[in-house]
Amino acid sequence: MSLAIFDLDNTLIADDSDFLWGQFLVDHGIVDKEYYEDANAKFYEDYKQGKLDIVEFLDFSLEPLAMHDATQLYAWREEFIETVIKPITxxxxxxxxxxxxxxGDTLLVVTATNRFVTEPIVKLYGIDNLLATTPEFKNGQYTGKFIGTPCFQEGKVTLLKDWLNSSHETLEGSCFYSDSHNDLPLLRLVDKPVAVDPDEKLLQAAQEAGWPIISLR
Structure with a gap:
């Protein structure tokens, strides 16, 4: 038995849930269309280019959570999962x-997209273990801030090592499936890195390192 680690966006699902959640908010008039749609697209392009300021992005993406009652947020999220996410599993x-x-492997998803968005998606795959950026929740309300380390680039490595210490799992025989060059720090940490429908930079790195390259599409 070993640890099987999965990225989520564009790996287990056929698009980016963070970007799609932002677009869902725009399409339902929950956020200002002109401002939010343009900013969401810019942040996503920065992510793809490997130059995303993760703290700036989280300030942007978590702000809508602080503007609405949690019960309403959960209702919107349920609709999002049913109408947007399930069709792209x-x-x-x-x-x-x-x-x-x-x-008999231990299953773990490690994703840059925040836990509010990703927790129900991971459950669609029957996976219990999730490492993701955690939005702050106080007195029954999201605050628009995050707690701990953002689960992005080197932050994924930091959070995984913390999880390993607390779970008593090890990286012996471990594998990690990802599509993104942003995950190179974690891909280089595991025993068996696998590029899944990789972006151009990851494809090049995988070819140079001799890693397996697969498609789930």
Whole structure:
């Protein structure tokens, strides 16, 4: 039994849930369309280029959570999962997860997208362990801030090492599946890095390192 680690966006699902949640807010008139749509697209492009200021992005993306009652937020999220996310889950991703489950591996998702958005998505795959940026929640309300280390680039490594210490799991025989060059720090940490439908920079790195390259599309 080993640790099987999965990125979420554009790996287990066929798009980016962070970007799609922002677009969902725009489409439902929950945020200002002109401002939010343009900013959301810019941050996503920065992410793809590997130059995202994660703290600036989190200030932007978590602000809507502080503007609405938690019950309403959960209702919107449920609609988001049903209408936007379920159609982009991947049969091959489900099969890959089940292959590792059948082998007795410990399943873990490590994602830059915040826990509010990702927790119900990960549950669609029957995975209990999730490392994600954690929005602050006080007195029954989201504050628009985050707690701890953002789960992004080197932050994924930091959070994984903390989790390993508390879970008594190890990286012996571990694998990590990801599409993004932003995950190179974590890909280089595990025993078996796998590039999944990789972006151009990850494709090049995987080819140079001789890592497996697969598609779940």
């Amino acid at each position: 991947l049969d091959a991703a489900h099969a890959l997860v089940e292959k590792h489950r059948a082998a």
